[in-house]
Structures are given as structure tokens and as C-alpha cells.
Amino acid sequence: MTTLLTASPSEVLYKAASKAAGRRRSVALRRLPLIIGLALLAIAILAITFAPLLTSAAPNQIDVLNPLAPPLTPGHLLGTDQFGRDVWSRILYGGRIDLAIAFGATSVTLVGGTIIGLVAGYFGGKIDNVLMRIVDLFFAFPFLVLIIAIIAMLGPSILNIFLAIWITSWVAYARIMRAQVIVAKKQQYVLAARALGYSRTRVMLRHILPNTASAVIIFSMVDAIGNIALAAALGFLGLGVQPPTPEWGTMISDGQNYITTAWWLTLFPGLAIVFVGVAFSLIGDGLADVLRPGDR
Amino acid sequence: MIPAEPTGPGVPAGPGLPPVEPGLPGQTAPPPDAELAELAGAGLETGEEAAPVPDPEVAEAVLAPVASSAVGTPLLTVEDLRTYLATGHGVVRAVDGVSFSLAQAEVLGIVGESGCGKSVTCRTIMGLVPKSLGHSNGRVIYHPRGEGSLLDASQNQWQALRGSQLAMIFQDPMTALNPVLTVGEQLLEAVNAHAKLTRAEAQARAVELLRRVGIPAPQRRMRDYPFQFSGGMLQRALIAIALASSPRLLLADEPTTSLDVIIQDQILSLLLELQQDTGMSMILVSHDLAVITEVCDRIIVMYAGQVVEQGRAATIITEPRHPYTRALLGALPQAGHQGELPSIPGHPPSLIDPPAGCRFAPRCPLVTDKCLTWETELLDAGGDGHLARCWRHEEVARQGPAQQGTEVQ
Numbered sequence: 001m002t003t004l005l006t007a008s009p010s011e012v013l014y015k016a017a018s019k020a021a022g023r024r025r026s027v028a029l030r031r032l033p034l035i036i037g038l039a040l041l042a043i044a045i046l047a048i049t050f051a052p053l054l055t056s057a058a059p060n061q062i063d064v065l066n067p068l069a070p071p072l073t074p075g076h077l078l079g080t081d082q083f084g085r086d087v088w089s090r091i092l093y094g095g096r097i098d099l100a101i102a103f104g105a106t107s108v109t110l111v112g113g114t115i116i117g118l119v120a121g122y123f124g125g126k127i128d129n130v131l132m133r134i135v136d137l138f139f140a141f142p143f144l145v146l147i148i149a150i151i152a153m154l155g156p157s158i159l160n161i162f163l164a165i166w167i168t169s170w171v172a173y174a175r176i177m178r179a180q181v182i183v184a185k186k187q188q189y190v191l192a193a194r195a196l197g198y199s200r201t202r203v204m205l206r207h208i209l210p211n212t213a214s215a216v217i218i219f220s221m222v223d224a225i226g227n228i229a230l231a232a233a234l235g236f237l238g239l240g241v242q243p244p245t246p247e248w249g250t251m252i253s254d255g256q257n258y259i260t261t262a263w264w265l266t267l268f269p270g271l272a273i274v275f276v277g278v279a280f281s282l283i284g285d286g287l288a289d290v291l292r293p294g295d296r
Numbered sequence: 297m298i299p300a301e302p303t304g305p306g307v308p309a310g311p312g313l314p315p316v317e318p319g320l321p322g323q324t325a326p327p328p329d330a331e332l333a334e335l336a337g338a339g340l341e342t343g344e345e346a347a348p349v350p351d352p353e354v355a356e357a358v359l360a361p362v363a364s365s366a367v368g369t370p371l372l373t374v375e376d377l378r379t380y381l382a383t384g385h386g387v388v389r390a391v392d393g394v395s396f397s398l399a400q401a402e403v404l405g406i407v408g409e410s411g412c413g414k415s416v417t418c419r420t421i422m423g424l425v426p427k428s429l430g431h432s433n434g435r436v437i438y439h440p441r442g443e444g445s446l447l448d449a450s451q452n453q454w455q456a457l458r459g460s461q462l463a464m465i466f467q468d469p470m471t472a473l474n475p476v477l478t479v480g481e482q483l484l485e486a487v488n489a490h491a492k493l494t495r496a497e498a499q500a501r502a503v504e505l506l507r508r509v510g511i512p513a514p515q516r517r518m519r520d521y522p523f524q525f526s527g528g529m530l531q532r533a534l535i536a537i538a539l540a541s542s543p544r545l546l547l548a549d550e551p552t553t554s555l556d557v558i559i560q561d562q563i564l565s566l567l568l569e570l571q572q573d574t575g576m577s578m579i580l581v582s583h584d585l586a587v588i589t590e591v592c593d594r595i596i597v598m599y600a601g602q603v604v605e606q607g608r609a610a611t612i613i614t615e616p617r618h619p620y621t622r623a624l625l626g627a628l629p630q631a632g633h634q635g636e637l638p639s640i641p642g643h644p645p646s647l648i649d650p651p652a653g654c655r656f657a658p659r660c661p662l663v664t665d666k667c668l669t670w671e672t673e674l675l676d677a678g679g680d681g682h683l684a685r686c687w688r689h690e691e692v693a694r695q696g697p698a699q700q701g702t703e704v705q
Binding site: 124125187188189191192193194195196197198199200206207210211 | 422424426428451454455456457458459460463464466467468471472473474475476477485486489490534537538540541
């Protein structure tokens with residue numbers, strides 16, 4: 001209290017400013033979410049890659065004597081399901097499919113949607129109108145219903161899950177990108193690039209894209225979580241990966257019949273989804289900090 | 297294409313050639329010795345950096361004369377150029393019947409208040425007005441290309457012309473460079489845009505261009521991002537980029553407006569020096585008549601999308617024949633002037649629905665009834681290509697040049 005009373009205004013100001021300076025200085029701390037997120041994702045990728053080394057049983061191997069064994073049963077770290085299959089093993093092998101969907105589905109829609117948004121935003125006029133009306137068409141349908149309809153038509157399989165996501169989720173990227181490009185193309189450096197006789201492709205890819213891509217890249221992290229959740233939801237509805245192939249959503253769906261007696265069948269696949277979700281979300285946050293130059 | 301000669305420390309300076317200034321007077325550039333020591337200490341390859349004084353021969357080679365033999369022949373002719381822009385409020389007649397011609401190695405000034413169509417004229421000449429935004433007619437003839445109008449050029453033809461033949465520098469250097477690429481990357485891109493050069497040749501040419509526009513330690517500055525440059529340095533870098541392919545016509549759209557007065561003067565001197573070295577033609581746009589008269593051979597005064605007066609710079613300063621030019625001259629601030637700065641009352645008319653008759657009439661001290669109705673045209677005023685869009689130009693001429701710093705009316 002006394003220090004407060006005796007401190008001169010300039011000292012107070014100095015202290016406040018140095019506090020702020022300290023916050024700005026801690027670049028490492030600002031990178032922390034990104035580092036943790038990448039570390040968690042690396043753990044997940046390593047675990048699913050080396051699944052055979054980390055598990056004692058194959059994912060579809062049935063231990064007839066031990067159905068619905070609780071966690072920490074010898075030989076079954078996370079217990080077994082109704083057929084006596086090892087839950088830990090099924091989570092690791094199932095993760096291969098879920099992460100493949102996260103990366104495979106998201107990367108294609110990211111690239112496709114970004115290019116379409118770039119073209120629409122840069123050229124404007126008729127091209128923009130046509131592309132954006134197509135986007136509107138997709139947005140007009142409830143997203144999940146559209147996906148379910150596509151899979152119901154094509155039949156449930158991993159490839160068809162990919163196809164359904166590729167067909168439907170580029171639209172969000174296209175919209176975000178278009179909005180960014182419309183702002184960026186009015187910048188003087190774009191005019192200057194055109195005044196130097198650069199081709200339109202060059203202006204788009206080298207001058208506009210690097211200045212606008214941060215938003216879609218950050219969004220793609222959120223979208224990757226969404227795609228895992230979507231795969232899980234489809235699995236839960238029986239439209240996803242078909243048994244006996246392990247997949248987190250399918251596992252949760254299978255476990256719901258036993259939820260009162262064998263909680264581990266639903267809890268652990270759920271935690272796996274949360275684990276990967278948190279990893280992507282931290283990476284998205286971290287990237288936003290690193291890629292957005294305005295915050296620096 | 298001009299070969300960018302790889303240089304070494306052993307290349308002797310030509311005895312008859314003027315020395316090129318290594319740094320900039322008044323800038324915080326390190327002296328050449330310090331720069332050299334620093335570079336040696338940093339262990340950088342010494343190639344051209346080792347030369348204590350930049351080699352004039354090299355500077356000459358990088359920006360060699362474009363067409364020294366053809367001085368005086370026309371390079372660009374603009375005939376009855378109109379560019380109408382579509383806005384939410386209506387059609388803006390931003391450029392409304394502008395004609396002029398530009399000779400090889402000539403420096404033409406375009407002056408006028410903001411919103412008089414100067415920049416749109418430049419952008420139309422460069423084909424940078426998007427079709428969705430505006431339409432142009434009239435003719436823009438770039439003579440080396442033949443007698444066809446540039447307005448009819450295809451996208452590919454434009455791409456071949458821009459940068460290599462016509463180049464443009466912009467008002468605000470802070471935003472005219474891509475923030476995510478280094479200055480060097482952008483300069484190399486420009487160097488490679490219209491020429492087939494090896495990596496080493498392109499690099500050497502880029503460094504030499506930066507040196508030529510007066511950027512100290514160019515090899516090191518190549519790696520900097522635009523935000524690491526000051527405004528004046530950025531404008532120098534932009535000039536280097538614009539000149540990367542040795543264009544024959546440079547359009548400078550208010551190149552010094554966003555810079556402080558001292559840097560302004562340096563940039564103008566640099567532009568003029570480069571223009572004289574290369575023999576390129578230049579159109580300098582400014583709202584500052586003082587800037588224009590310092591540099592240009594001929595002046596075009598624009599008002600409300602039209603040319604109101606054009607002629608030799610010296611004639612226009614001493615014998616303005618349009619009340620608007622006279623008023624602009626009168627509005628120039630003068631050292632030692634006391635009291636309120638003189639200004640032109642009123643503001644330029646809306647170009648959506650410009651007034652009939654003379655567009656300057658509402659602000660003109662000499663306005664008569666005839667001014668409000670006559671079909672304005674550029675009248676021959678005193679010969680020697682001096683034209684004025686005022687039927688009372690004889691009277692204006694008799695009034696003599698406006699007393700600088702005094703009330704116009």
C-alpha cells in the first residue's frame with residue numbers, strides 16, 4: 001500500500017510498460033501451444049505406427065475366456081469388449097483409420113477449396129458468381145444429412161467416407177479464401193505485381209496466396225478435428241467403417257449396449273478422440289499466433 | 297537484353313565516367329569503408345562488394361541507354377482517352393477526353409488536385425483498370441509496338457509489355473511490396489520476369505540495381521523484408537524493381553507524396569538521374585506543381601478529368617494561360633510568407649455529373665456567362681504547343697504569373 005502511495009506516476013507507467021514488454025518478449029511461451037500440440041500429435045502418430053510393438057494382441061484377436069474384462073486385467077491394459085478383443089489394441093489400430101481421415105480428407109479439401117476460393121476471389125465477375133452459387137448450394141443442405149445421403153448412395157466404406165468429405169467440405173475453405181483474396185487483391189503490391197507484367201497465375205500463387213493462406217490453414221486444423229468427429233459419428237450410425245475393422249466411432253457405437261456394465265468400451269475410444277482433438281486444436285491456436293503477422 | 301556482367305574487384309573504373317555516389321548524402325548509410333569491413337568480418341563473398349567505390353561502368357551496364365538514337369521521336373501518343381468508372385453512385389467520368397504525346401527521353405509532368413484523373417490516366421495507359429470497374433475508349437499508341445491501340449491489347453500482349461516496356465511506380469512504397477517476400481526475392485522476380493538469365497547473372501543484376509538506386513550494402517539488404525526498410529529506401533527498391541527490365545517508359549504516380557521533403561528531393565533527383573542515364577521517357581504525376589516544374593520538360597495540367605493546359609514547363613510557370621494553373625501557382629507556399637496559406641476556393645466538381653461548359657467556372661475568378669455554356673476545347677495559346685482550355689486565355693496571360701504566396705483572386 002505504501003509503495004503505491006509513494007510511487008511516482010512515471011514509475012507506475014514504467015512498471016506497467018515493462019510488464020507488457022515481458023509479455024511480448026516471451027516468444028517461446030507464445031509458441032507453447034503449437035509445440036505441445038505437435039508433441040501430442042507426434043505421440044499419437046508414433047503410437048499408431050508402432051501399434052504392433054505396443055500391443056500384446058491383434059485388434060481382432062478374440063480372447064474367448066475373457067469377454068468384457070475390466071481395465072488392468074493382465075494382458076488387457078484397457079480391458080476387452082464383448083467378444084474378448086483387446087480395447088487398447090483396437091484403439092491403436094483404429095487410430096490409423098481416424099488419423100488417415102483427418103489428414104487425407106482434410107488435406108484434399110484444404111487444397112481444393114483454397115484454389116477454388118483463390119480463383120473466385122481473384123477473377124470475380126461471372127466465375128466468382130458461378131462458383132459461389134455452387135458453394136451456396138452445399139451450404140443450403142444440412143452438412144451431416146448431405147454426407148449421410150452420399151454414403152447411403154455409395155455404400156459404407158472408407159473410400160466413400162473420403163469421397164463424401166471431399167465432395168462436401170471444400171466449400172468452407174473456398175468461402176474463407178475468397179473473402180481473404182478479395183481484400184488482398186486490392187493491395188497495392190498486387191497492382192504493382194501486375195504492373196510488372198507478371199502472369200495472373202504468378203500473381204495469384206506467389207503474391208496473393210502467401211498473404212491469405214493463414215486463415216484456411218488455421219481453419220483446416222479445426223476441420224481435421226471435425227472430420228475425426230464426423231468419421232466417429234458415421235461409425236456410430238453404422239455408416240462408417242464396417243466391423244470387424246476397428247474405428248473409434250464404431251467402437252463407441254458398439255459399446256453403448258454395455259455402457260452400464262462395461263464403461264471402458266466407450267470411455268477409452270472417446271478419450272482417444274479427445275486426445276487427437278486437443279492436439280489439432282492446440283496446433284491451430286499455435287499456428288494462428290505464428291502465422292498472423294498483425295499480432296506480432 | 298542487357299547482359300549483367302559479373303564483376304570483380306579488378307575491373308578498373310573508366311577515367312572519363314562520372315563517379316557514382318556510393319551512399320546517400322544525409323542518410324544513415326555507413327561509409328564504404330565501414331561497410332566493407334563489416335562484410336569482410338561477416339565472411340561474405342566479396343565479389344562486387346569488395347569494390348570500395350561502385351564501378352560506374354557496371355552501373356552503366358545495368359541500366360544502359362534504351363534508345364539514345366531516337367530522342368525526339370514520339371514514344372507514346374494518347375488520343376481522346378476516356379475512362380469511365382462504375383461506382384455505386386453512378387458513372388464517374390474519371391478521364392474525359394485526354395490527348396497528349398510523349399517523345400523518347402522526354403519527362404512529362406501531369407499535375408492537378410486529387411481526383412482530377414491523373415492516376416486513372418496512368419493506370420489506363422498501363423491497362424490496370426479492371427474491366428469490371430471501368431471502361432476506356434480512345435487510343436493509346438505505344439509507337440515501338442506499332443500503330444495499334446494498347447486498349448485493344450490482349451492479356452498476353454499486356455503481360456509482355458508491362459515491366460519490359462512500360463513500368464510504373466506507386467504512391468505509397470510501404471504497401472507496394474509484398475510483405476511476405478524479401479526485397480531480394482521480389483527484385484529477382486522482376487529481373488527474371490522478362491529475361492532469361494542464369495541464377496548468378498540475375499543475382500548480380502539485382503545487386504547492381506539496388507546499388508544503382510543508392511541502397512547501401514545491397515547484397516545484405518536483399519535478404520531484408522520490406523518492413524525492415526524505411527519509406528525512402530522502399531521507394532528506391534521499388535524504382536529498382538520497376539527498372540529491372542529496362543523499360544522505355546516509366547510512369548511515376550505520385551512517387552514522393554508519402555515521403556518527407558528531404559527524401560522527396562533525393563528520390564526525384566534519383567529518378568531524373570536514372571532517366572538521363574537510360575534515356576527512357578517518364579511521366580511524373582503529382583499534385584505538387586513545385587515538384588513537377590523542377591523535373592519535367594513539359595507539363596499537363598488536369599482538372600476534372602480533362603487537360604486544361606499543356607505546354608513547356610518554363611512557359612507554363614512564367615505565363616500560365618488557364619486560371620486554374622494560375623491559381624495552383626498562387627497556392628504554392630513560399631518561405632517567409634506570413635498569414636493564411638492561399639488556396640483555391642471550392643472543390644473540384646463531381647465527375648458523375650460534371651457541369652456544362654467550363655468545369656472550372658464555379659471556382660474561377662474570371663467567370664462569365666459564356667464560360668457556363670461554351671463547348672470547351674483546348675485552344676492554341678501562344679504557340680510552341682502551349683494549349684489552354686480557356687477562351688479568355690489572353691487575359692489570363694496578361695495578368696502574368698501568379699504572385700507566389702499571395703491571394704489568387
